[in-house]
Amino acid sequence: MELLILGLLTVIIVLLLFVYRRLSGTGTAGQISSSSENSSGEAGRGPGVKKSPCPLCKTLLVPGERVKSVVYPGKGDRLVEIYGCPYCYPPNHRYPRYCPSCKRELNQDELVFARMFDTSGKAHMHVNGCRVCMRRSP
Numbered sequence: 001m002e003l004l005i006l007g008l009l010t011v012i013i014v015l016l017l018f019v020y021r022r023l024s025g026t027g028t029a030g031q032i033s034s035s036s037e038n039s040s041g042e043a044g045r046g047p048g049v050k051k052s053p054c055p056l057c058k059t060l061l062v063p064g065e066r067v068k069s070v071v072y073p074g075k076g077d078r079l080v081e082i083y084g085c086p087y088c089y090p091p092n093h094r095y096p097r098y099c100p101s102c103k104r105e106l107n108q109d110e111l112v113f114a115r116m117f118d119t120s121g122k123a124h125m126h127v128n129g130c131r132v133c134m135r136r137s138p
Helices: 004-021 133-134
Strands: 067-070 076-082 111-121 124-128
Touching: 004 133
Parallel strands: none
Antiparallel strands: 067 076, 076 111, 111 124
């Protein structure tokens, strides 16, 4: 009987830790996830693993989780449409999406625009904002 109770308590603690890891995590704005899976194919979750936040909902993404975006082809400056991460796209009420520029909550069908450019072999992204921000800029 004592072993059964001990086993149930262990399962409950493991479940609570899993839920805590999934729901905890806020980050800074303006960073784009550029994570990848490790060599074994599993997402690394150790202390040395770099986690990046989603630019729209600020949820920390582990390696392997990507931000859904569309990069239009071209040379030099390229237009990028940012939709969100696996948590906030498709849009839901649990993870609201906010514009990184004006901090306005985005509607279901809205997205954020950015510019991508290459500098010294690395891709950099500058977030311009949502449709409201884009109208205000000169």
